[in-house]
Amino acid sequence: MSDQSNQPAAPTAAPEPQQGQVPLTIKAQYIKDLSFENPRAPQSFQVYQTPPSIQISVNVGAHHLQAQDYEVSIKINVDAKASDQPLFVVELDYAGVFTLGTVPQEHMRPLLLIEGPRLLFPFARNIIADATREGGYPPLFMQPVDFVELYRREIAQQGRPN
Secondary structure: OOOOOOOOOOOOOOOOOOOOOOOOOEEEEEEEEEEEEEEOOOHHHHHOOOOOOOEEEEEEEEEEEEEEEEEEEEEEEEEEEEEEEEEEEEEOOOOOEEEEEEOHHHHHHHHHHHHHHHHHHHHHHHHHHHHHHOOOOOOOOOOOOOOOHHHHHHHHHHHHOO
16 A cells, blocks of 8 residues: 655755755765885884874865865875884875855855865775784874864965855
């Protein structure tokens, strides 16, 4: 038994975002560039007296592709050293294509540079962990990144309002 009525079908237009929802959807995500360097292998696998120093830098960017589509990218550079000798270097450029819904112009940049990277980061973090593990080291599990603070620093450096 089916539940049918003679009522006209409701329009199938996308629902309006409710207050608090982010009008941002991911169409695709991908590795643009990945590099793992192990310049001193196998000597770099010896036991060291002190833990290695690991420097991590994260940069984000976005650019318009077409219509409402934007590419957002996270560039992560990891430089690990032990006793001032290089252990490994990882460079990852991970990106996604996002479609922006209807948002005020002043909210577009923060939405792309904060929420876009926030959605991509878990995947980029996993790629870094896998690359270090496959390179012969324990997996490097990066701590979460505060993309709001990263955005605020960028705005402060440029001397412009958000």
